[in-house]
Amino acid sequence: MRLSVVVPLLNEEGNLRELHARLTEVLGGLAEEHRLIFVDDGSTDGSVGVLREIAQGDGRVTVIRLSRNFGHEAASTAGLDFADGDAVVLMDADLQDPPEVIGEMVKKWREGFEIVYAHRRKREGETWFKRSTSWGFYRLLNLISDVSIPMDTGDFRLVDARVVGALRECRERDRFVRGLVAWTGFRAAAIEYDRPARKAGKTKYNPVKLLILSLDAAVGFSTKPLRLATAIGFLTMIFSLVETASIITQKLVWGIKIQGYALQTSGLFFLGGVQMLLLGILGEYLGRIYRQTQGRPLYVVAERIGEGK
Ligand code: UDP
Ligand code: MG
Numbered sequence: 001m002r003l004s005v006v007v008p009l010l011n012e013e014g015n016l017r018e019l020h021a022r023l024t025e026v027l028g029g030l031a032e033e034h035r036l037i038f039v040d041d042g043s044t045d046g047s048v049g050v051l052r053e054i055a056q057g058d059g060r061v062t063v064i065r066l067s068r069n070f071g072h073e074a075a076s077t078a079g080l081d082f083a084d085g086d087a088v089v090l091m092d093a094d095l096q097d098p099p100e101v102i103g104e105m106v107k108k109w110r111e112g113f114e115i116v117y118a119h120r121r122k123r124e125g126e127t128w129f130k131r132s133t134s135w136g137f138y139r140l141l142n143l144i145s146d147v148s149i150p151m152d153t154g155d156f157r158l159v160d161a162r163v164v165g166a167l168r169e170c171r172e173r174d175r176f177v178r179g180l181v182a183w184t185g186f187r188a189a190a191i192e193y194d195r196p197a198r199k200a201g202k203t204k205y206n207p208v209k210l211l212i213l214s215l216d217a218a219v220g221f222s223t224k225p226l227r228l229a230t231a232i233g234f235l236t237m238i239f240s241l242v243e244t245a246s247i248i249t250q251k252l253v254w255g256i257k258i259q260g261y262a263l264q265t266s267g268l269f270f271l272g273g274v275q276m277l278l279l280g281i282l283g284e285y286l287g288r289i290y291r292q293t294q295g296r297p298l299y300v301v302a303e304r305i306g307e308g309k
Pocket of ligand 2: 094
């Protein structure tokens, strides 16, 4: 079989040599032919220099240097666009996705599964905050999403050439690759692994980036938030109608003097908040439509280093 490994990376100079060495070792015994595609997502450290050296010594390495930082999802997409072979493995550069697991993935692929994702049994070196938000994120996502997205998996996965073909046709701008892979609908299997801590460097995902990714996932795979907006609006309306009826009855029937500026003001603010929230939800969809209609490419390649096509 021919296998391509796609590695999107941003400022990972401390991890690249070990990653390359371990990948070469593992892949040597696995596939008749393999290619390594490193996508440099606008690194500002010495990553590109290290990659150049690696590519010089190994003809199976291709480096796609993007013109700036386009984000992890766009960089993964670039790699998938350039990859070829019977199957493609997508993995992080920080050695949190151990190359040694690829053997098991290939075994599952040979059994006929087009998608083999790596399910994290344990996660080391990650904060309690990150683990619990990630846990909640996957549950919430599956609650609202129209496709079922495997829980507790990262991007580390093997996909068959047919899946890659389908992914190439998905050109949405605000991407969530994990969701897209599930969306293609091919037969999937999972393998278990313990996720080690990252080897060198720091995580590139801060809480804000994670929040944006969650929004892309939620909005990209479901229009249920829009329904939720309608439902909230409807319920608020019913509530205020009942409230009005009760006030009128109190005043006209029982002759009670109605007081309650506090209630009125808080009600006003409450409704203002609800309206802003709903506008925000609408805006999320609108913003995506706007970016999509601009039709810009998902990434810009500045340079291609190394052999391969
Ligand atoms: N990455 C990237 N572009 C970005 C951010 C991250 O290519 O804008 C790469 C990063 O170098 C790594 C992978 O995406 O190979 C996952 O990032 P990271 O390890 O920081 O995320 P975490 O594992 O902490 O969720
Ligand atoms: Mg990582």
